[in-house]
Amino acid sequence: MKVANDSEGEERTQNGHHLAAPSGSSTEPEKFFRGMVEHLADLSRLTHEHVGRLNNALPEGSGRRSDIRYIHGLSDIAEAIGEALSGATREILTAQPDGSRPSGVLKDALESVRRHISAGVAMRTLYQHSTRFDEATKEYVREVTRLGASVRTLDEFFDRLVIVDDVAFIATNEDRTSAAAVREPAVVRFLRDTFNRSWDRAQPFPFVPHHAAKAADEVIPAIRTSIKRLLVEGYPDKQIARRLGISERSLQTHIASMKQELGARNRLQMGYLLGRNGTTFVL
Numbered sequence: 001m002k003v004a005n006d007s008e009g010e011e012r013t014q015n016g017h018h019l020a021a022p023s024g025s026s027t028e029p030e031k032f033f034r035g036m037v038e039h040l041a042d043l044s045r046l047t048h049e050h051v052g053r054l055n056n057a058l059p060e061g062s063g064r065r066s067d068i069r070y071i072h073g074l075s076d077i078a079e080a081i082g083e084a085l086s087g088a089t090r091e092i093l094t095a096q097p098d099g100s101r102p103s104g105v106l107k108d109a110l111e112s113v114r115r116h117i118s119a120g121v122a123m124r125t126l127y128q129h130s131t132r133f134d135e136a137t138k139e140y141v142r143e144v145t146r147l148g149a150s151v152r153t154l155d156e157f158f159d160r161l162v163i164v165d166d167v168a169f170i171a172t173n174e175d176r177t178s179a180a181a182v183r184e185p186a187v188v189r190f191l192r193d194t195f196n197r198s199w200d201r202a203q204p205f206p207f208v209p210h211h212a213a214k215a216a217d218e219v220i221p222a223i224r225t226s227i228k229r230l231l232v233e234g235y236p237d238k239q240i241a242r243r244l245g246i247s248e249r250s251l252q253t254h255i256a257s258m259k260q261e262l263g264a265r266n267r268l269q270m271g272y273l274l275g276r277n278g279t280t281f282v283l
Contacts, residue, residue, distance in 0.1 A: 068184060070180050072178045077169070084167050087165075091122045091124075094124075095125075106136055113147060123144070123148075123150070125151045127245075130219075151205045157198045168191045223254065224254055262274070
């Protein structure tokens with residue numbers, strides 16, 4: 001019969017490829033897709049095996065593993081950083097923006113510094129210039145410097161950063177409730193270089209026994225230069241204050257003084273004058 005003859009030719013070839021001819025059997029499509037799934041599974045297995053062989057062929061320390069772990073929640077972030085700190089053997093680098101820190105946090109940090117310095121771990125910390133006006137921070141810096149740590153300040157820099165030996169912790173959102181623990185050697189090397197470049201530009205933390213205002217002559221010009229630049233670039237007050245580690249109230253005090261220096265009657269006129277003279281401070 002003709003139907004039988006058609007069924008005998010289920011597969012035909014065209015340019016060397018097999019094509020499945022239509023069939024009245026409902027099981028043929030199922031067989032086709034089941035075979036395809038098995039074939040893709042085999043390809044996936046072979047690909048993983050091949051990548052594994054390539055990774056194993058790389059020399060040790062060549063960065064064969066890309067390891068970025070995301071951490072959510074302040075407590076989990078603190079736990080992850082604490083775990084890394086407990087295993088530190090060479091170096092701890094920290095960049096702490098947002099100005100001064102609570103005295104309780106500084107007290108706990110002092111004990112950690114004491115343990116690590118005694119174990120031979122080098123420690124360097126970057127703060128913002130605004131911390132020079134905080135007595136608790138000055139006392140903390142005085143103690144950690146005596147122990148052997150190094151502390152410098154800048155007018156502004158990148159977001160919070162902690163590098164412990166070969167792992168770096170960076171924030172992944174604006175309010176810093178999520179972070180990434182990075183072990184990829186190339187990325188950690190880049191972050192360490194960024195820290196070192198900022199460190200080279202920073203100034204040693206001064207020690208003024210009683211009057212924090214005495215630090216003003218050194219840091220106020222740098223802070224106001226940054227305020228001018230950020231105002232001309234269009235940043236809102238909240239972001240400017242955060243980048244410089246000062247309160248919005250302190251920012252308004254600086255802006256009022258700058259208006260007076262420029263002879264501006266209002267904020268709009270001050271912005272015009274800053275923009276007109278922008279070449280003097282915009283890099």
